[in-house]
Amino acid sequence: MVGFPLLLIPLAVYNIIVFLMPGASFTDPLIKLPLMSGAEWQVTLSDVLLAVAALLLLLEVIKGARPGAKYLTDHLLSLIVFGAAAAEFVLWPKFATSTYFLLTLLALVDFLSGIALRTRRRALAAPTVSAATASQPARKVEPEPAREPHVDPAPAAPAASPAPAAASVAEQVLQDHAEPRASIASAELPAGGQPPAGTPQR
Template identity: 50%
Template sequence: MVGFPLLLIPLAIYFILAFLMPGVEWTAVLADVPMMSGATWRVTFSDALICGALFLLFLEILKATRTAARSIVDHLLSTLIFVGAMAAFITLPQAATSTFAILVVISFVDVIGGWSVSVRTASRDFSVQRLSD
C-alpha cells in the first residue's frame, strides 16, 4: 500500500478555493484572539492554511523515518507534488500569491527533509563489522 502525500491536502484546498471562488480573500480574518498583552491577534485564512501545512509537514517528516519499501514511493510522490506546485506557481496567475509561494517552500522542505532522513536512516542500517586480529 502506498502512503498518501499529506501536503497534497493544503495544495488541493488552495486550488479549490482559487479556481472555484476566484475572489477569495486570503487575508480575510477567521478569528480575533485577545492576548494577555491587550493586543489582538488576527488569524487570517492564509495563516490557518500555512499552519495546517506546517503540521502536515511534521507528520510527513515522521513518516520519512519509517524503513519500509513504500517510503521510496512516498518520497517520489512528494517530489512530484513539489514539481507540480512549482510549475503551477510559475505558470498560473491564481497561484502567484505569497500564500502559495510559502506552500511551495513547505513542499520543498518536505522533499529535502524526507530524502535526507531516509538516507540518514538507511546509512545506520548498513553497519560494517571489523574482524579482530
C-alpha cells in the first residue's frame, strides 16, 4: 500500500491561502494565549502551519520506522513534494517567505529520513542473515563406500561318480577268467561225460 505524503497537507493549505485568500496574512495573530509568566503569546497562521507540519513529520518518521512500511514509491512521492515546494519557493514571489521555506525544509527532512531509515534497515538485516547462515552447522559429506567388484561364482564341478570298490573289481576279473576255463573243460569231455583214457586229470 502506497503511503500518502503527510507533509503535502500544510503545503496545500499554504497554496490555498495564497491563491484563494489573497487578503489573509500569515503574520497576523489568530489567538492570544496568556502564559503563567504573565506574558501573552500571539499565535499566528504561520505558527499553526509550522506546528502541524512538525507533527506530521513525526508521523512520517514513525511510519518509515516500521518494518516494510516505506517503499520506493513513498520515497518518490516525498521527493516530488519537496521538489514542488522548492520550485514554488524559488519561482513565485508570494512563496518567498520564511514560513514557506521552513515548510520546504521539513519536506526535505521527510525525504532524507525515509532514505536513512531504509538504509539502516538494510544494514541491520545483512549481519542478521550472515549470522544465521554461520550458525548452521556445516554438513559433513561422507564419502560413498567403495563398491566391491562383483565376481560370478565358479560353476560347480559335476559330481564324480564313486569309484568302484577294489574288492568288486577283483571279483569281476576272477569271474571273467574262470568262465573260459569252464567252457574249455566242457568242450573236451566226450559225449558220455568221461574223459578219454590217458587224459590227465586236472
